[in-house]
Amino acid sequence: MNRWYPEALKEFKIVTVFDLLLEYIQEGKIQLDKSVHSMAVAYHDPCNYGRKSLKAFGQAYFEEGRAVTRACCDDVRELNPNRNSAYCCGAGGGAWAMPFSEERVFYGRIKARQISESGAHLVVAPCHNCRDQIMKSLNKEYDLNIEVKYIWELVADSLIMPNKQ
Amino acid sequence: MMYEFKVSELAEEFGVHRNTIRNWINAGTLSAKEGPGRKYLMKFHDYQKLCEKFGREPHVTPSNNVSSKALGALEKTDIEPLLVNGVKSQIALDPSWADACLTCGTCASACPISGVDGLDPRKIVRMAVLGMDEELVKSNWPWKCTMCAKCEEACPANISITALMRKIRGTRKRSEVPGPIHKGVVMCLERGNNLGIPKDDFVFLCEDLGEELAADSCPGFKTPIDVHGARVLVTVNSKEPFGEPDDMKWWWKIFYAAGESWTLSSEYWEGVNWGLFSGDDESMKTVVGRIVDNMRRLNCKVLLLPE
Structure with a gap:
């Protein structure tokens, strides 16, 4: 949109899932219950929100996802190397939809090892591709025995619902 | 490795006159240069070739020397040199996509699927430099790559490897794009x-x-x-x-x-x-x-x- 519709950027704001979730949390619009997710939680950096966003837009979402995750859970762990040096889940760039599934699983071996070394029981993925790869593929292929949630799923499951009449 | 000789010794070895050896050196037939103590230095390989030319066994064979027979066999298995012939890639449009590559291979060690199909980011970039567009577009490797940019983050020359990869994908015929x-x-x-x-x-x-x-x-x-x-x-x-x-x-x-x-x-x-x-x-x-x-x-x- 930057490239093709620069004038549209002046008319409205484009937000990512992080911007909106953080806005709700920081402005106190939603209340969260940390006791729902008391297990060890690992945060996965999606390439497109981190490294690639930094290069394409000059801004990376590294800390925002962690802030949201920490607002929902106490025991948040890192998958090192992380942030700008994070390893891809293996399903990016459309690979989740492509026919090269053996290569995709092979690709994910590093992410799988990181997850198992972190000792996390829940992995938070802010991206559709990453979540599908980690939950539906790596979890089975590498016997990780973990739960995987979208970051907004984590928030939705932690919500303390307001009393509305 | 250098071979050190006296003109008189070499003349005796080949049964020629000392002046003949000097003439060969002066004419460049024998590429040797003056060394210390009225001795000359030549590459051992050149000495080997000289022996071969006149059908003699070298009178010294250093322990790290490769016999000319084995060398000949090796030379035959070498691949034919690829002629670049000034072919310019139509894919790597920007010098920062390939030309500025230092060939260090840091990208290849960062990539989780280096070696799959015998390829890695460094080789893809090299192929682009050599104008091997057809091979690049035909290869499935750029589609197995997730364009995660880990290679690019590691690259000391800041090559835009993912931009190159996306261009390769975009150049393939639309009917041959894999999957849905x-x-x-x-x-x-x-x-x-x-x-x-x-x-x-x-x-x-x-x-x-x-x-x-x-x-x-x-x-x-x-x-x-x-x-x-x-x-x-x-x-x-x-x-x-x-x-x-x-x-x-x-x-x-x-x-x-x-x-x-x-x-x-x-x-x-x-x-x-x-x-x-x-x-x-x-x-x-x-x-x-x-x-x-x-x-x-x-x-x-x-x-x-x-x-």
Whole structure:
């Protein structure tokens, strides 16, 4: 949109899932219950929100996802190397939809090892591709025995619902 | 390795006169240079060649010497040199995509699928430098690559490897794009979303899910569709209404709890742009343009992307 519709950027704001979730949390619009997710939680950096966003837009979402995750859970762990040096889940760039599934699983071996070394029981993925790869593929292929949630799923499951009449 | 000799010794060895050896040296037939103590130095390999030429066994064979027979066999197994012939890649358009590469291979060690199909980012970049466009476009490797940019982050020369990869993808004939990616792009252009979900089905599904959510945890919830003036326009990943519709409720529940003013659009609600993956800028632009139109039509202030 930057490239093709620069004038549209002046008319409205484009937000990512992080911007909106953080806005709700920081402005106190939603209340969260940390006791729902008391297990060890690992945060996965999606390439497109981190490294690639930094290069394409000059801004990376590294800390925002962690802030949201920490607002929902106490025991948040890192998958090192992380942030700008994070390893891809293996399903990016459309690979989740492509026919090269053996290569995709092979690709994910590093992410799988990181997850198992972190000792996390829940992995938070802010991206559709990453979540599908980690939950539906790596979890089975590498016997990780973990739960995987979208970051907004984590928030939705932690919500303390307001009393509305 | 250098071979040190006296003119007189070499003359004796080959049964020629000392002057003959001097003449050979002066004429360049024998590439030797003067060394210390009236001795000369020549490359051992040149000495070997000289022996071969006159059918003699070298009278010294250093321990690290490769016998000329073995060397000959090795030379035969060498691949034919590739002639570049000034072929210029039509893919690597920008010098920063390939030409500025230092061939250090740091990218290859960063890449999780280096070695798959015998390729890695360094080789892809090299192929582009050599103008091997046909091989690049034919290879499936750029499609197994997830364009995660780990290679690019590691690269000391700041080569735009993912831009090159996307260009390679974009250069392939559209009918040969692997998997459903291009079909999704075509579907999206024709029917508004990657999976071809009709408008009525989408609206019905969303209303139905809204009723479930209201009964379940959000009393009074009603799915907002085409609400003019809503603050946030929410785009959707079509796999959710297609295969995992309940997953949409997480966001809806958050909106409900936060008291957000938001809406879906009944048309062109797709938030996933597969043109990004297939390297198809034209289609990508069309799909982005539709979202811009939606924002204007519904007069929303904030656009939420699905991931």
